[in-house]
Amino acid sequence: xxxxxxxxxxxxxxxxxxxxxxxxxxxxxxxxxxxxxxxxxxxxxxxxxxxxxxxxxxxxxxxxxxxxxxxxxxxxxxxxxxxxxxxxxxxxxxxxxxxxxxxxxxxxxxxxxxxxxxxxxxxxxxxxxxxxxxxxxxxxxxxxxxxxxxxxxxxxxxxxxxxxxxxxxxxxxxxxxxxxxxxxxxxxxxxxxxxxxxxxxxxxxxxxxxxxxxxxxxxxxxxxxxxxxxxxxxxxxxxxxxxxxxxxxxxxxxxxxxxxxxxxxxxxxxxxxxxxxxxxxxxxxxxxxxxxxxxxxxxxxxxxxxxxxxxxxxxxxxxxxxxxxxxxxxxxxxxxxxxxxxxxxxxxxxxxxxxxxxxxxxxxxxxxxxxxxxxxxxxxxxxxxxxxxxxxxxxxxxxxxxxxxxxxxxxxxxxxxxxxxxxxxxxxxxxxxxxxxxxxxxxxxxxxxxxxxxxxxxxxxxxxxxxxxxxxxxxxxxxxxxxxxxxxxxxxxxxxxxxxxxxxxxxxxxxxxxxxxxxxxxxxxxxxxxxxxxxxxxxxxxxxxxxxxxxxxxxxxxxxxxxxxxxxxxxxxxxxxxxxxxxxxxxxxxxxxxxxxxxxxxxxxxxxxxxxxxxxxxxxxxxxxxxxxxxxxxxxxxxxxxxxxxxxxxxxxxxxxxxxxxxxxxxxxxxxxxxxxxxxxxxxxxxxxxxxxxxxxxxxxxxxxxxxxxxxxxxxxxxxxxxxxxxxxxxxxxxxxxxxxxxxxxxxxxxxxxxxxxxxxxxxxxxxxxxxxxxxx
Amino acid sequence: xxxxxxxxxxxxxxxxxxxxxxxxxxxxxxxxxxxxxxxxxxxxxxxxxxxxxxxxxxxxxxxxxxxxxxxxxxxxxxxxxxxxxxxxxxxxxxxxxxxxxxxxxxxxxxxxxxxxxxxxxxxxxxxxxxxxxxxxxxxxxxxxxxxxxxxxxx
Numbered sequence: 001x002x003x004x005x006x007x008x009x010x011x012x013x014x015x016x017x018x019x020x021x022x023x024x025x026x027x028x029x030x031x032x033x034x035x036x037x038x039x040x041x042x043x044x045x046x047x048x049x050x051x052x053x054x055x056x057x058x059x060x061x062x063x064x065x066x067x068x069x070x071x072x073x074x075x076x077x078x079x080x081x082x083x084x085x086x087x088x089x090x091x092x093x094x095x096x097x098x099x100x101x102x103x104x105x106x107x108x109x110x111x112x113x114x115x116x117x118x119x120x121x122x123x124x125x126x127x128x129x130x131x132x133x134x135x136x137x138x139x140x141x142x143x144x145x146x147x148x149x150x151x152x153x154x155x156x157x158x159x160x161x162x163x164x165x166x167x168x169x170x171x172x173x174x175x176x177x178x179x180x181x182x183x184x185x186x187x188x189x190x191x192x193x194x195x196x197x198x199x200x201x202x203x204x205x206x207x208x209x210x211x212x213x214x215x216x217x218x219x220x221x222x223x224x225x226x227x228x229x230x231x232x233x234x235x236x237x238x239x240x241x242x243x244x245x246x247x248x249x250x251x252x253x254x255x256x257x258x259x260x261x262x263x264x265x266x267x268x269x270x271x272x273x274x275x276x277x278x279x280x281x282x283x284x285x286x287x288x289x290x291x292x293x294x295x296x297x298x299x300x301x302x303x304x305x306x307x308x309x310x311x312x313x314x315x316x317x318x319x320x321x322x323x324x325x326x327x328x329x330x331x332x333x334x335x336x337x338x339x340x341x342x343x344x345x346x347x348x349x350x351x352x353x354x355x356x357x358x359x360x361x362x363x364x365x366x367x368x369x370x371x372x373x374x375x376x377x378x379x380x381x382x383x384x385x386x387x388x389x390x391x392x393x394x395x396x397x398x399x400x401x402x403x404x405x406x407x408x409x410x411x412x413x414x415x416x417x418x419x420x421x422x423x424x425x426x427x428x429x430x431x432x433x434x435x436x437x438x439x440x441x442x443x444x445x446x447x448x449x450x451x452x453x454x455x456x457x458x459x460x461x462x463x464x465x466x467x468x469x470x471x472x473x474x475x476x477x478x479x480x481x482x483x484x485x486x487x488x489x490x491x492x493x494x495x496x497x498x499x500x501x502x503x504x505x506x507x508x509x510x511x512x513x514x515x516x517x518x519x520x521x522x523x524x525x526x527x528x529x530x531x532x533x534x535x536x537x538x539x540x541x542x543x544x545x546x547x548x549x550x551x552x553x554x555x556x557x558x559x560x561x562x563x564x565x566x567x568x569x570x571x572x573x574x575x576x577x578x579x580x581x582x583x584x585x586x587x588x589x590x591x592x593x594x595x596x597x598x599x600x601x602x603x604x605x606x607x608x609x610x611x612x613x614x615x616x617x618x619x620x621x622x623x624x625x626x627x628x629x630x631x632x633x634x635x636x637x638x639x640x641x642x643x644x645x646x647x648x649x650x651x652x653x654x655x656x657x658x659x660x661x662x663x664x665x666x667x668x669x670x671x672x673x674x675x676x677x678x679x680x681x682x683x684x685x686x687x688x689x690x691x692x693x694x695x696x697x698x699x700x701x702x703x704x705x706x707x708x709x710x711x712x713x714x715x716x717x718x719x720x721x722x723x724x725x726x727x728x729x730x731x732x733x734x735x736x737x738x739x740x741x742x743x744x745x746x747x748x749x750x751x752x753x754x755x756x757x758x759x760x761x762x763x764x765x766x767x768x769x770x771x772x773x774x775x776x777x
Numbered sequence: 778x779x780x781x782x783x784x785x786x787x788x789x790x791x792x793x794x795x796x797x798x799x800x801x802x803x804x805x806x807x808x809x810x811x812x813x814x815x816x817x818x819x820x821x822x823x824x825x826x827x828x829x830x831x832x833x834x835x836x837x838x839x840x841x842x843x844x845x846x847x848x849x850x851x852x853x854x855x856x857x858x859x860x861x862x863x864x865x866x867x868x869x870x871x872x873x874x875x876x877x878x879x880x881x882x883x884x885x886x887x888x889x890x891x892x893x894x895x896x897x898x899x900x901x902x903x904x905x906x907x908x909x910x911x912x913x914x915x916x917x918x919x920x921x922x923x924x925x926x927x928x929x930x931x
Contacts, residue, residue, distance in 0.1 A: 011868055018876030019864040021811015021851030025877065028810035117796070195815050195823060195877040195911050246813070246877030247911050279816040494875030494912050659871045666914030667874060694820040694909075702902040702915040731914075 006507040009659040013498040013518065023244040026199035026216045031272040034201070035064050037262060038119035038275075040109040040126040041285070042101035045135035045355040045687015046148065049099055049108065049128060056125040057111055062118035064269055066126070067110045067261065069098035076264045077230035079257050081321035082222075082467035085330070088160045091151045091353075093320040095230075095257040095264070101130070102150055102319035103357050104689050105284035110261050112273055135355040135687040139293060139314045142352050150319050150353035159317050159351035160326055164333045166407035167344030172299060172307050181298040181384060185376060186756045187369045189291035189316065189681040190674075191697055192362045196246020197282040202262035203272035210237045211263060217242045218253045218491055219531030222323075222468060224523045226255045231263045242521035245493030249671070250361030251286050252493070253533040254323045283692050288681055289362020291316035292329060292369050299344070300381045304392040308344035309377065311336060313369075317351045318358035324365075325358050326351050327467065331366030331457065337406045338374035339417045339455040339625055340396035345407040355687040361533060363671055364456070364729045368736055371454040375737030376754065379451070379744065383753055389451050389741070390430070393421060397453075402718070412455065412623040413717045413725075420649045420713050421453050424627040427711055428647040433631060441749060446634035447644075450742025451627070454734040458726035459622040459719065460534030470618060472536065473528045474544030476505055476552045477611035480597045482576075482590030484511060487613075488520040489529015490541030495728060496660045497537050501545050503656055504722070508549035509556075510573035511589055527613065535624070535726030538656065543720040544616035551612035556592045562603040563587055563595065622717045622725035626650035628669075630738040634746045639765030641677060641743055645706050648734065651713045653725030658712075661727050666708055668731020674700040675732075676739035680758050747771075780844040784809065785853025793840050800824045802840035803850060811851040811880050815909070822908030825881035826850050832888035834907075851880035854887075862925040863887060872921030874912035882908050886922045895926060 017023045054066040072095060079093040097108045109126050113119035134148040141147055142157040150157055172178050201214040211233045217223050220240040228235035245252065258275050266273040277286065292315050299308035315329035333347040364371075378396065382389040398404045400416035425431075430449070437447045461470040473489035486501055498518040506513045519525055532541075557568035560578040564571075564585045571578050579586035595601060599608035631645035648665055655661050678698035682690045691697040716723030736757070743759050744752055750771040755763065781790045784807055791806055798817075803809045803826070815823030817836045824836040827849035835848075854861040863883045866872065873879040882905065889896055889904035896904065901919045910918060 012871065014876070015868045015873060016860075018873055018879055019851075019860065019867050019883065020855055021809070021880045023876055024810070025813070027814070028804075030805075117794075193911055195821065195875065195909060196813070197815070244877075245875065247875040249911070276814075279818065279821070494873075496871075496874065663871050663874060663913060663917055666916045667912045668914075670914030671911070694816050694818060699821075699909050699911065701909065702905045702918070705902075705915060707898070708914065708916055 005503050005513055006656055008657065010499060010503060010513065010657055012496050013502055014496060025196055025244045025246055026201060026214050027276045029201055029214055031201065031203055034272040034274055035112045035114060035269065036116040036119045036274050037110055037112050037265060038116065038123040039107045040123045040128065042097065042104060042106040042108055044101060044130055044132060045104055045137065046133040047101050047130035048133060049097060049101065050131055051129045052109060053127040054109060057122040060118065060122035060125055062114040063111060063122045064114065065112045065265060067096060067265060068108065069094055069096040072096055072264055073098060076260055079260065079320065079322065080226050080255050081323060081325065083321065083324050083327035084467065085160055085162060085326060088326055089154050091320055095260040103355050104687055105281065105357060107257055110265065112265050112269065137354050137356055137683045137685055137687050139316050139352040139354060142354050143350065150355055157353040159353055162330055162333065162349045164347045164408060165345065166409055167308070169308065169344050169346070172344060177301050178299050178307060181300070181380060183296045183380060183754055185294040185296065185373060187290045187292040187294065187372060188757055190289040190362060190679050191283050191681050192249040192251035192286065192289055193282070193699055194247030194249060194251055197277035197279060198252065198256065198286055199276040200259045200262045201272055201274045202266040204266040204270065206270045213240045213263060214243055215240060215259055216245050216252055218248045218493060218533055220491055220521050220523050221489060221529040222531060223255055223259070227259060227263050230260045231267060239524045242491050248493050249363040250289065250365055250533060253361050253531065254287060280693055283697060284689050285357055287322050287358050287360035288318070289359060290369060291359050292332065294373050296373065296377065298377050298381060302385065304381060304385055304387050304395045306340060306342045306377065306381055306396050309336065309342055310346045311373065313347060313349040315349060315351050316356065316359055317353050318356045319353060320358050322358040322360045324467065325360050328359065328361055328366040332369040334408055334410055335367050335370035335457055336373055337408050338371060339415065339453055340374065340378070341398040341406060342396065343407055356683050363668070363732045367456045367729065368672065368733045371452065371733045372737045375452045375454065375741060379741045380753055383748060390421065390425065393451065393453050394418065413620060413719050414715050415623065415625065416713065416715050417453055417625055420625060420627040420651050423711060423713060424629050424647050424649040427649060427709060428629040428645070430629065444636065446636060446746040448632040448634065448742035448746025450630040450632065450738045450740065450745055452734050452738035452741060453627045455623050455625040456729060456733045457621045458535035458624055459539035459618055460536045461621045462618055469530055471615050472530055472541040472544045473526070473613060473615045474541060474548045475611065475613040476545060476548040478552055478593045480594055482593040484509065484516045486516060486518040486545055487526045488518065488541045488545060489526050490537040491521045491529070491532045492537050493532060495532065495537060495664065497541065500538055500656045500660060501542060504542055504546050505549045508546065509553060511576055535728040539622055539720055539724045539726045540616055540618050542724065543722055544614050546722055547614035547616060548612045551614060552610060555610065558603050558606065559595055560587050560592050563601060618719055620719045622653065622719050624652045624725040624727060624730055626730055626734050628734040628738040630742040632739065632742040632746055634743060634764060636768060639761040639768055641759050641764060643673060643704065643706055643739065647709045648731065649711045649713060650727065650730050651715050652727035652730060653717045654714055654723035655712060656724060661712065662710055664727045665710055665731045668729060669708055669735040670700050670705060672732040672735030673704065673739055676736045676757050676759060678758050678760065778841050780841055782843050783847040785849055795839065795841055797840045798836055799838040799840045799843050800835040803835060809850050809852050813877055813880060815878065822885060823878050823881040825884040825908065827884055827887065832885050851883060854883065862929045865928065866921040866924035870917050870920040870924050872913065872918045878908060878910045882910065882918055890925065
């Protein structure tokens, strides 16, 4: 009997080396003659570079080279931006600053030395004379006339303006039953904060004229193309390897200045050059997430129907564009209606340059902002109408079904929002919680119950709507010995797809899970690929592998049929054998593999070998959804918020490995809770990063969380044959609004309608103090 | 400066710069890269090792301070080809995603179980407060420690 493997809780293939400290992250590689790089960075938010004195650094012990903007000018290309939209302003983004610095941490000079300590010592000897310029860090000030300009040549600080409108606004004009509510929401700037900071080793071999790069990246193939363009080394001579990558969350879905400089330095010196980012650098110069101001006008009826939503999104780009910077807030606009059939929508998105580090994709990338907006909107409407937020949600959900097109023009693949909501209400004991809340309120205690019913856009995505292709490649190669090699162009870094991909192939080919080895991340080994982001790896990359396995299977069936004297369609792949349905004729999987390579009795005209690649182009995105309930207690004396319970029902389509899904959901919830309660990157008006170390930037610790109670519904997508939607970002998207809704709910007896994140004790304490009798209102 | 350190049961002697951090010594000099560097400020716990049996963050200890000491790193935890119950627990319960914080998490958990062989979930959370994980949300790490407790502890 065949063992069922797809859909089962299978332990990870990735783990044995990692739990023994034998995995190799970038910093774990040591190459012969390797040099180490350190940077001198801008201490100012905005300044003119008058002079750079590198003399002492050049003379310092162990120093091989010092590079400044002048050294790379015209020789090393700009940091690329792949996002393209009408009227987008794209500033030149040199890898080392030229003439001006525009944010704190901008690289000004690089020192390459024999040892990382010596490189850092020498970087500290570089003297830069700056002429301070006025900085702008507040988006609203940045768009005012007369603001200091981040890029003078543009004439203003507006990177782009985009509009998204849908519906028939006239239909609600003058309707006396329609009420309007205005609210501003601030979605604060965050640090992605992967536990492994960024790192790169560039190794140029002058003899072969080849460049090999080890980088902690999510996109080895895209990085290869871009580094080739930047360094002008023929792409066919470039190779990028993403070894073990210690978390990324979007922050390594990028091409960074330091990667360019490392390649340039290695080519110049003919030696490998390593750069490992420090944690303070990571906070300052790895992309940031979020940072939007959302001004809302909410149009609703007394029965709780939301009939229109207007929003102006101010989105902070930072000083330069990184790979996808301007594209991120456009996802907010696209997903702003969430899972509600709101008939009218108008969103204006304004990208704003400021003297800060670039924002870009951080777990959810534009969708957490959208979910936060719409989930707060629904709760505010419930608050205004004194309705249960469950009822407002139910009233505005579209009926369950397929291809649900909203006023934004977005068409959701499959949906059953009622089912997840009902399930989480049951899981959480919602009505009991409401009764408990009533009892506690009488005692002056603040218990809050917060809902969030999110939908997200995943499995990115159709190439027509992606900046650089949205397909993914999968290769399945059965070796001579019958062992199976799987290659994916995706580049997972903790999500566990070596495991789920092996499950897909084991199920398809009927071979043992242990016989399958999955590789990814090396552009020399995997012919083509896009990478891992946007919850795409299983839905797009897994599908490519599924189809590649089917191709291999088809070929093997033909070989087996030829040998057994039957028709290929009669054959079943099971338990390492290929046999007829009735079991009368059988041949070992291994024997067919051997035949494919020895090629003695192949069907006439068949090519020898057993390796098939498939490139899957997804016809649409997928739209996973879920319903979360957070229960919070607010300490009436200190203002501290305690997350008491958390319930999550997520629907990511078909589940291939429930253990991996739970893991993704837990991690996602934790990051979303981090934004709601503790995390915030703050710059002062001069562009100084005030939260530049782990002493100042709070990462959630184990003690912040209750036990997460998770469950699923499985609404399959027709977008891919596996029926999977994606789950990498779900938890983050769902949890932030659930927490804020819970805390606002707790304080609603005090007339509180909204509180901006993070919900730190001092903020809550002030609200409590002002509300108290005799408090200062 | 000359130092003598026992790493995972083997003594070795090296001549090191006084400013060399223990974590760099372990990684660069002894070639044991299982101990990771996440912050260099003792805040993330990725570099946690056992120093004379006690969990210590090796990024803020100088190698010379460990002169004469016994250091256990993640590489020294498995014995005779058998995973330590904590390692096995992390595998069984999906206690890791990217695996970068994992060596530190396992070493900190080792310390916890040495002091408290049957911790409650709250006690596990508290004991791991000095170790950051950005991937898992910690729940499966707690289950991993519980698995180890049920299967032979430390």
